[in-house]
Amino acid sequence: MERKNISIIGVPMDLGQARRGVDMGPSAIRYAGVVERLEELNYEINDLGDVQIGSPQRLNEESVDNLRNLKAVAEASEALANVVDQTIHNGSFPLVLGGDHSIAIGTLAGVSKHYKNLGVIWYDAHGDLNTAETSPSGNIHGMPLAVSLGLGHPTLTKIGGYEQKVKPENIVIIGARSLDDGEKELIKEKGIKVYSMHEIDRMGMTAVMEETIAYLSERTDGVHLSLDLDGLDPHDAPGVGTPVIGGISYRESHLAMEMLEESGLITSAEFVEVNPILDDKNKTASVAVALMGSLFGEKLV
Incomplete structure (x- = not known):
């Protein structure tokens, strides 16, 4: 991977759901040593600090169309989009x-x-x-992939000034084990590629990643990794807001990151849903940092 410059962007957002604490995730990941870990791999690290997150109270906000904190989430999303856009424009990995x-x-x-x-x-x-129509909770953190497909409230889908950010055939979901009925229908309708825990157990992570890399290599010109720490089993990553037992193991996740690094496919990444309040001695943030190490080329020998 040709990327010697990495820009770290913190987004202390906890408005996409109802449980407090995940806004402290960026601080927890920094405390777990992300900058030092990546500097040891000879990257030039530029920590851009945190994107300013507004409050629903300041915006006099009420739930809109079954969407919790819509205005505040949209405002923060627009600000983040601008920072990420500028980061890539400057030749740095976001x-x-x-x-x-x-x-x-x-x-x-x-x-x-x-x-x-x-x-x-x-x-x-x-x-x-999910969309507002299919969401059981109205929590926007259950909607970002649909929004990025151009599905959902126009306040969200038009962030950045255009609607569809990704085509359904260019998406691979890995680790799924908790899908709502509306999501299952959308996956079938759009033909989205999904490796659930069934496939991971049956095929093994090596085969899953080999297929994923081959699939995306032939149809994309860049690949974004969006890693939710609840993809891992709660035993390995307890500090998340919506844990689901029976998840991907710590070692399987390292293998996945190592294979992505070897592929040279990843052009941007985010690590989300670290909630220190629900964590055990910052374990989940430390796991996130360790996985970043593997994604950026850390080797045992």
């Missing part, structure tokens, strides 16, 4: 730290401007393919 997964709306809006056929690896227990 590494975004969350924050809940609604931040992917802004990340993808900023990234997609630079690619004709952006690929997305969605490493997550959930599909995040």
Whole structure:
């Protein structure tokens, strides 16, 4: 991977869902030593600090069309999109730290401007393919992938000034084990490629990643990795807001990151849903940093 400059962008967002604490995720990841870890791999690190997150109270906000904190999330997404866009324009690799997964709306809006056929690896227990009509909760952190497909409230889908950020055939979901009915229908309708825990167990992570890399290599000109720490099993990553047992192991996740590094495919990345309040001695943030190490070329020997 040709990327010696990495720009870290913190997004202390906790408005895409109802549980507090995930806004402290970027600080927890920094505390776990992300800058030092990547500097040891000979990267030039530029920590751009945190994107300013507004409050629903300041915007006099109420739930709109079954969408919690819509205005505040949209405002933060627009700000993040601008920072990510400028980061790539400056020739640096954007590494975004969350924050809940609604931040992917802004990340993808900023990234997609630079690619004709952006690929997305969605490493997550959930599909995040809900819309206001299908969401059981109204939490926007369950909607960012649908929004990035151009599906959902126009306030969100038009972030960055254009609608569809990624095509359904350019998406691979890895680790899914908790999908709502509306998400299952959308996956079938759009033909989105999904490796659930069934496929990971049956095929093994090596085969899953080999197929993913081959699939995206032939159809994309850049690939964004959106890694939700709840993709891992809660035993390995307890500090997440929506844990689902039976997830990807710590070692399998390292293998996936190592294979992505070897492929040279990844052109931007985000690590989200680290919630220190629910964590055990910052374990989940430390796992996130360790996985970043593998993604950026850390080797045992």
